[in-house]
Structure formats: structure tokens, C-alpha cells
Amino acid sequence: MNCAVILLLTSSCFCWTSALYSTSRPATKKPKYLIDPPACTEVVGRRGSTVTLPCMLRIKPNQYKVKWTKLEPGHIGPENIIMISNAHAFKPYGRLGPRASLRKAHAMDASLILRSLQLEDGGKYRCELINGIEDDNVVITLRIEGVVFPYQSEDGRYRFTFHAAKEACSQQDGTLATYQQLHRAWMEGLDWCNAGWIRDGTVQYPIINPRPVCGAEMSPGIRTYGPKDKDRDRFDAFCFTSQTSGSVFYVSGSFSFEQAGRACRRQVAELALVGQLYAAWHFQKYDQCDGGWLKDGSVRFPINNPRKRCGGIPEAGVRSLGFPNKTTHIYGAYCYR
Ligand SMILES: *[C@@H]1O[C@H](CO)[C@@H](O)[C@H](O)[C@H]1NC(C)=O
Secondary structure, eight states, X not given: OHHXXXXXXXXXXXXXXXXXXXXXXXXXXXXXXXXXXXTTOEEXXXXXXXXXXXXXXXXXXXXXXEEEEEEOTTOOSSOEEEEEEOSSOEEEOTTTGGGEEXXXXXTTBOOEEEOSOOGGGOEEEEEEEEOSSSOEXXXXXXXXXXXXXXXXXXXXXXXXXXXXXXHHHHHTTOEEOOHHHHHHHHHTTOOOOSOEEOTTSEEEEEESSOOGGGOTTSOSEEEEEEEOOTTTOOBEXXXXXXXXXXXXXXXXXXXXXXHHHHHHXXXXXXXXXXXXXXXXXXXXXXXXXXXXXXTTSOXXXXXXXXXXXTTOOSSOEEEEOOOOOTTOOOEEEEEEO
């Protein structure tokens, strides 16, 4: 009983934050055959983990099918079906199908199990009961737990078209962040005075402390430039990543970029990607007060316990020393294995 109360309270807290900012809440009628989940139920999982998206029957019709679909707002074309099942068997479909199965914990259970979560799995999922007369559906939100990081080209500020930004995130073990992910990161402290692409093709920047160079006259919030020309306009990128299967470690030394790469290979590892360093900083609370080379040629270090002698910035974060001359011999190496 206590447990149920706590669960309900937690989901109504989530509901409050997401309901305030969500733009399209599907207006669904009260289901007859399915049990309506508590308002705005959100399931949370990290990359690589397994989640269960709940769907329970209230009444079992004689003949029925259950269909699970991933909703893709703005997507034109066939819907993204994951699974269709009847009382005896189920058949997986599409990109998500191979990682999906039905839980069938009891006769009324139509919950979907999704394994090996990937960065782009976040979003809304629909469980639909089809019995030919009255169809019912409930919608469940899956959130991938992760971290948003701003990313700039080695060539300087504002060099990425939308497509280049997408590619840059993927090269750093990430994906372009969604608006919801950027918004959450802003609430958790992301303050960044450079505009970057996000997944919907708009350009934004999150500000907590308004200051002269980034619109001091406006209140804190996510500033938007709106949709931009994906082929012509150039900005930075906001990437999103989540838990990694390997881990990041520091090798101390005074390396050039090339020597840093060799230092990692001696440890049977590779220079870490920016996303991997952010994931270690976020999930493992990795803290190391030494600049080290990363695979993209940048030098960074992760700080969870801000202190004067480590950059002097009062907030936790991954600090960047930009892209120094690769022959500079003063940094260590961040390796990933
Ligand atoms: C890096 O530094 C070396 C030695 O000072 C110099 O010869 C080289 O031109 C520099 N490279 C770049 C890209 O600035």
C-alpha cells in the first residue's frame, strides 16, 4: 500500500513537469478494455538497460489483438509498429521488434519488454487493444536517462550545418538532443551561450544566468532561433548521450595528441569520445583535475567537486580547453575501454 502511494506521488511529480511543457497531449477517450495508467506515466531507463512499458487489460474480450506502436510526431508514412499479438503468439516488426517481447506475466498482461535500450528509443509508445468493435489504447512515455552536452567544431564556433551537427554528435557517441532533453538539462544547470542545433531542426541555447553577451535583458530560459535552414545555416550542436558499457580512465603524462593515443593503446584502450567522458562525469561522478586529450583532438577534464584549483568555476561540469595544437606536450590522456 505504501509502495503504491509512493509510486503514484512520483509519477504525478513527473506529470507536473512534463505536462507544463509538453505541447501535444493526445486526447484519448477513457479506455474500456485497458487500464488507464496514472496520468503521464513515465518509464525511465539508461542506454543498454531493459524496461517494461506497462499495459494491463481490465476486461478480456473473446477475440482481440494487442498492437504496440512507437508514436513519431511529424513523421509521414506508415506507423512504426513494434509488435502485434493475439492470445497465443506475437510477431515483432520494424527496427524495435528484435529487441521487444511481451511480458505476459498473467492473463491480463500486455506489457512490452524492450531490451538493450538505445539513445533514440525515448518517446511515446501506444498499446492498442483491437477487437474489431471498439478499439482501446493507452500511451506510455519512455525517457532515456542521460546527459546533454554542447559540441563545437574543431574549426571554431558555428561551423555545423544540421546534417554535420547530427554526424558530429554520432561521432562523439551521442545523438542530437531533443527539446525535452535540452529542457531537462537546462533545469539541471546547463547554461550555454552558444546556439546549437537540436533534433527537430531548430536552434536553441539554454541560459540560467543572463549576461550581456547572451541577451542580458531576457529572463533565464531556453532561447530559440526557431527552425533554421538545415543545409545552409551553421551553428554548434547539442548532443545527448547515456550510460556506456565501458569506462573512462585517465593516464597521466605530458603527451602530444599522438602520444596520448599510444598511451591508451598500451592499456588496450582508445582515446575517449566526448560523449563517453560526459557519461562518466554524469553517471560515475568522474572527477579528475587534469586536462587530457580526447579522440577528437580536444582537451577536457571532468569536475564533480568544484574547487578553486581546478578551473575555479563554481559549478560541476566537463571543462574544455578547446582544441590545442596537437604537438603540445602538456596534457595526459582520457582513455576508454
Ligand atoms: C603547432 O606547433 C608547431 C610547433 O610550435 C608548429 O610548427 C605548427 O605549425 C603548429 N601547428 C598548428 C596547426 O598551428
